[in-house]
Amino acid sequence: MCRAAEKRRANAMKRIKIIIPSVAFACFARHLKFEACVTGKIGLIHFMQSDRRIANLALIGFMGAGKTSVGRFAAEQLRFDYLDTDDLIVSRTGRSIAEIFKTDGEPAFRALECQTVAELTNRTKTVIATGGGLPVNPANLASLKTHALVVCLWASPEKIWERVKNQTHRPLLHDPDPQKKIRELLAAREQFYKQADVLVNTDIRSAREVAQQVVHQFRLATSSR
Ligand code: S3P
Numbered sequence: 001m002c003r004a005a006e007k008r009r010a011n012a013m014k015r016i017k018i019i020i021p022s023v024a025f026a027c028f029a030r031h032l033k034f035e036a037c038v039t040g041k042i043g044l045i046h047f048m049q050s051d052r053r054i055a056n057l058a059l060i061g062f063m064g065a066g067k068t069s070v071g072r073f074a075a076e077q078l079r080f081d082y083l084d085t086d087d088l089i090v091s092r093t094g095r096s097i098a099e100i101f102k103t104d105g106e107p108a109f110r111a112l113e114c115q116t117v118a119e120l121t122n123r124t125k126t127v128i129a130t131g132g133g134l135p136v137n138p139a140n141l142a143s144l145k146t147h148a149l150v151v152c153l154w155a156s157p158e159k160i161w162e163r164v165k166n167q168t169h170r171p172l173l174h175d176p177d178p179q180k181k182i183r184e185l186l187a188a189r190e191q192f193y194k195q196a197d198v199l200v201n202t203d204i205r206s207a208r209e210v211a212q213q214v215v216h217q218f219r220l221a222t223s224s225r
Pocket of ligand 1: 062
């Protein structure tokens with residue numbers, strides 16, 4: 001965890017009052033002007049302090065959850081810029097993600113990710129799509145929460161496999177049993193994805209529909225501020 005990010009995390013944690021992972025509080029939350037998003041499989045409500053700064057929209061979620069396509073649609077609707085943390089890393093290093101993993105190893109890639117996220121804190125009006133493993137480092141998520149509404153795009157392992165099976169650019173899925181790898185990684189990461197402010201199930205919706213939901217949540221979160 002990089003030091004600056006650790007400090008930001010501590011500050012962000014101070015600002016977030018309480019997290020209640022239960023759908024039962026939806027009406028109560030709305031009454032209190034907190035945002036709630038209840039999805040088919042997972043309900044999640046994060047209570048946010050009304051003074052939390054929300055200048056951007058950040059999308060987190062597993063590989064194949066639709067962050068890129070949803071992010072582009074959402075940016076179009078909000079008239080925001082769009083950026084992707086993986087693209088920033090590629091343009092900065094001049095190397096592909098697969099190459100970084102192969103030559104320098106995953107920890108080196110994660111350090112680049114952390115550095116990249118830490119540099120986004122002054123952005124405004126930007127939709128930020130993130131790499132699937134980025135929220136596993138709590139400092140990254142805390143950093144995003146200092147300036148963005150964090151929305152997790154959730155997808156089941158089956159749906160993820162359907163979406164990624166014909167793609168070859170993801171080093172973590174270069175595995176003898178990629179479906180098992182997806183299940184394992186998703187299970188290990190679920191706890192981190194659920195730290196998002198809003199969780200949207202993408203299994204049964206098109207990218208455009210998901211983007212509409214995400215934009216709706218963003219507008220709710222930023223109205224009356
Ligand atoms: C990764 C996801 C990828 C990329 C890298 C590692 C992960 O991004 O950051 O291959 O750990 O889940 P996408 O989620 O955009 O595929």
